[in-house]
Amino acid sequence: MLPARETPSPSLDAAAEWLSAAAEEMWLLGRSSTAERVADVLRRRIIEGDLLPGTRLSEGRYAEVLRVSRNTLREAFRLLTHEGLLVHELHRGVFVAELDEADLVDLYRLRRTIECDVVRSLTDLDPTRLRPLQDEVSAGEAAAKRGDWVAVGTANMRFHRHLVGLAGSRRIDQVTERLLAELRLAFHGVTSPQRLHEPYVKRNRALLELLVAGETERAAKRLEDYLHDSQTELLDAVRGSHA
Amino acid sequence: MLPARETPSPSLDAAAEWLSAAAEEMWLLGRSSTAERVADVLRRRIIEGDLLPGTRLSEGRYAEVLRVSRNTLREAFRLLTHEGLLVHELHRGVFVAELDEADLVDLYRLRRTIECDVVRSLTDLDPTRLRPLQDEVSAGEAAAKRGDWVAVGTANMRFHRHLVGLAGSRRIDQVTERLLAELRLAFHGVTSPQRLHEPYVKRNRALLELLVAGETERAAKRLEDYLHDSQTELLDAVRGSHA
DNA sequence: GCATATTTGTCCGTATGTATA
DNA sequence: CTATACATACGGACAAATATG
Numbered sequence: 001m002l003p004a005r006e007t008p009s010p011s012l013d014a015a016a017e018w019l020s021a022a023a024e025e026m027w028l029l030g031r032s033s034t035a036e037r038v039a040d041v042l043r044r045r046i047i048e049g050d051l052l053p054g055t056r057l058s059e060g061r062y063a064e065v066l067r068v069s070r071n072t073l074r075e076a077f078r079l080l081t082h083e084g085l086l087v088h089e090l091h092r093g094v095f096v097a098e099l100d101e102a103d104l105v106d107l108y109r110l111r112r113t114i115e116c117d118v119v120r121s122l123t124d125l126d127p128t129r130l131r132p133l134q135d136e137v138s139a140g141e142a143a144a145k146r147g148d149w150v151a152v153g154t155a156n157m158r159f160h161r162h163l164v165g166l167a168g169s170r171r172i173d174q175v176t177e178r179l180l181a182e183l184r185l186a187f188h189g190v191t192s193p194q195r196l197h198e199p200y201v202k203r204n205r206a207l208l209e210l211l212v213a214g215e216t217e218r219a220a221k222r223l224e225d226y227l228h229d230s231q232t233e234l235l236d237a238v239r240g241s242h243a
Numbered sequence: 244m245l246p247a248r249e250t251p252s253p254s255l256d257a258a259a260e261w262l263s264a265a266a267e268e269m270w271l272l273g274r275s276s277t278a279e280r281v282a283d284v285l286r287r288r289i290i291e292g293d294l295l296p297g298t299r300l301s302e303g304r305y306a307e308v309l310r311v312s313r314n315t316l317r318e319a320f321r322l323l324t325h326e327g328l329l330v331h332e333l334h335r336g337v338f339v340a341e342l343d344e345a346d347l348v349d350l351y352r353l354r355r356t357i358e359c360d361v362v363r364s365l366t367d368l369d370p371t372r373l374r375p376l377q378d379e380v381s382a383g384e385a386a387a388k389r390g391d392w393v394a395v396g397t398a399n400m401r402f403h404r405h406l407v408g409l410a411g412s413r414r415i416d417q418v419t420e421r422l423l424a425e426l427r428l429a430f431h432g433v434t435s436p437q438r439l440h441e442p443y444v445k446r447n448r449a450l451l452e453l454l455v456a457g458e459t460e461r462a463a464k465r466l467e468d469y470l471h472d473s474q475t476e477l478l479d480a481v482r483g484s485h486a
Numbered sequence: 487g488c489a490t491a492t493t494t495g496t497c498c499g500t501a502t503g504t505a506t507a
Numbered sequence: 508c509t510a511t512a513c514a515t516a517c518g519g520a521c522a523a524a525t526a527t528g
Contacts, residue, residue, distance in 0.1 A: 033333060034516070035321070059494065069517045071314045074495090078278070078318050082325045090276060091494055091524045110414045113360040171353045175418055277496070302514065312497040317515090334504045334514055 034068055035075035041066070042076060046085050046096055047181055049188040053098040057086070084182050099186050101235055108231040111179050112224060115160065118167040119220040122211065125166065130211060132162040137204050144201045149193040156197060157184070159204050190237045200230065277311055278318035284309070285319060289328050289339055290424055292431040296341040300329070327425050342429050344478055351474040354422050355467060358403065361410040362463040365454065368409065373454060375405040380447050387444045392436040399440060400427070402447050433480045443473065 045051050057077070063070045077094045080086040086094045099107070136159040143151035157180050164176045190196055203226050210219035288294050300320070306313045320337045323329040329337045342350070379402040386394035400423050407419045433439055446469050453462035 060492090070494090071518090072516065074314075075318055075321050078321050079325060082322060092526090093494065106412050106414050109410070109412050110418070113357060113415075117356040117360065167352070169349050169352050171349050171422075172356075175353070179414075303512095313514095314498095315496065335506095336514065 034072050035079065038066060038068055038073060038076035039079040042080060043083070043085060043181070046080075047184050049184075051096050052188055053096050053185055055096045057094050057096070059093065083178055085185065097182070097185055099182065101238070103182075104186055104231065104235060104238070107179055107182055108227060110175070111183075112227045114172060114176060114179075115164060115227065116220045116224050118164050118172065119211070119223055120216055122166055122216050122219075123214075125211070125214070127212060129166060130208065132165075133159060133208050133211070136162060137201075137208055140201045140204060144198060147194075149197050152197040152201060153187060153193060156200050156204065186234060186238060189241050190234075191241050192237070196233060196237050199233075200226070277315050278322070281309060281311055281316060281319035282322045285323060286326070286328060286424070289323075290427045292427075294339050295431055296339045296428055298339045300337050300339070302336065326421055328428065340425070340428055342425065344481070346425075347429055347474065347478060347481070350422055350425055351470060353418070354426075355470045357415060357419060357422075358407055358470065359463045359467050361407050361415065362454070362466055363459055365409055365459050365462075366457070368454070368457070370455060372409060373451065375408075376402060376451050376454070379405060380444075380451055383444045383447060387441060390437075392440050395440040395444060396430060396436060399443050399447065429477060429481060432484050433477075434484050435480070439476060439480050442476075443469070 042051075042057075051057075059070050059073060059077075063073045066073065077086060077088065081088045081094065085097055087097050088094050136155050140152050140155035140159065143149075143155060161173075161176065161180060164172055187193070187196070203222075207219055207222055207226065210216075210222060285294075285300075294300070302313050302316060302320075306316045309316065320329060320331070324331045324337060328340055330340045331337050379398050383395050383398035383402065386392075386398060404416075404419065404423060407415055430436070430439070450462055450465060450469065453459075453465060
């Protein structure tokens with residue numbers, strides 16, 4: 001994990017806009033604790049790229065804009081830190097996490113392990129349960145047709161989330177959720193989302209057809225290659241955007 | 244996850260003893276934040292069985308005994324809740340987690356996925372790196388010889404931790420750490436730790452020898468059976484202790 | 487290298503809402 | 508149903524560490 005040295009933060013002022021909106025949204029929704037709701041708001045904004053990696057989140061300012069006490073905000077920070085979306089540096093504050101190449105390799109390593117194993121376990125699967133996957137593949141194809149590559153990326157994410165969901169394991173879902181959230185961190189700042197996401201519209205469709213046919217072993221092998229390719233292309237993309 | 248209805252808590256008063264000891268230990272050690280240190284102390288005590296599943300942890304009392312503010316304690320609670328060792332019920336407080344049978348099945352599912360995949364990946368392994376595994380196997384054998392079954396269980400845990408550590412993946416280590424901590428929760432209250440742990444002294448040795456011989460595929464298969472057996476025996480054990 | 491301003495880390499007191507005897 | 512206990516959340520305070528000039 002990179003140390004997050006400086007604060008780019010042109011976004012801090014820009015952030016104030018959606019934050020005040022989010023602050024109201026927060027109070028309307030939700031029956032959970034305030035800290036959880038604050039964490040939800042921040043998580044979404046980080047995932048959607050409103051808060052870029054490396055940005056520092058000042059306790060004072062954010063407590064003020066979100067209209068919660070610093071203590072409550074700190075609890076939310078802890079949650080997100082534990083999820084890997086924020087990094088906490090003692091006496092310096094919290095920053096949106098920046099993933100280096102080693103992180104990406106590590107992340108894909110665990111992702112391959114889990115996703116491929118889930119696919120291999122899908123023998124005797126009720127085809128009805130593939131419905132959500134069908135929908136996401138279609139959504140991805142539609143988004144690609146209109147050139148909305150961010151939407152393609154989102155559909156792709158959701159495809160994989162539903163895929164591992166077929167295992168019916170709470171802990172696997174949780175770990176995957178975290179991995180995908182971290183992954184989105186790496187997507188922001190990539191110059192060409194098209195190059196990154198477009199190839200996988202077709203590959204998701206192919207994977208899905210293997211699952212429909214019940215060819216779990218071939219699907220698993222295919223998925224392994226898929227994820228290897230995805231990793232190398234993402235590494236290329238982030239290398240490109242740094243240069 | 245079971246809802247943790249009542250508070251057995253004969254341990255709350257008994258807890259006060261080691262807690263005050265832990266409070267001092269806490270201030271001596273550590274350069275991290277207070278919340279982290281509090282979490283460390285509580286985590287260890289939960290894992291070592293001083294705080295049994297279902298026990299309620301009162302904010303007021305624990306803040307007093309550990310001599311930290313309730314805010315700091317709450318931050319520690321959030322961390323442990325996120326790790327699955329505590330469960331948080333809104334407006335009721337936090338309790339040491341109780342795992343039901345579905346949790347154990349779920350837990351072993353992910354555990355098999357990760358450990359077997361790590362073993363399969365250990366081709367071209369420098370045999371030197373198996374040294375820590377050797378040590379834990381020996382420690383387990385020694386503990387078995389003197390009938391210390393808790394120590395056998397501990398050595399067993401450490402064996403598996405070192406095993407997945409060979410993958411060199413931070414995220415895999417983290418997930419495994421969490422899984423093993425949750426697993427220990429289930430061990431407490433089992434009537435016969437011997438029946439639970441003894442069989443795996445030999446099986447760890449056998450597994451290790453396959454790894455030394457570089458037979459990763461056979462080792463992975465063997466480990467899969469191993470973990471299946473471990474799961475069923477643990478389920479039997481907890482069923483036995485509930486009846 | 488030093489002095490100052492800012493921010494984090496931690497604690498306390500308190501008010502409100504929720505659950506339980 | 509009332510009363511009590513407790514969790515939740517807030518705001519203010521101060522020390523300690525860090526960043527800034």
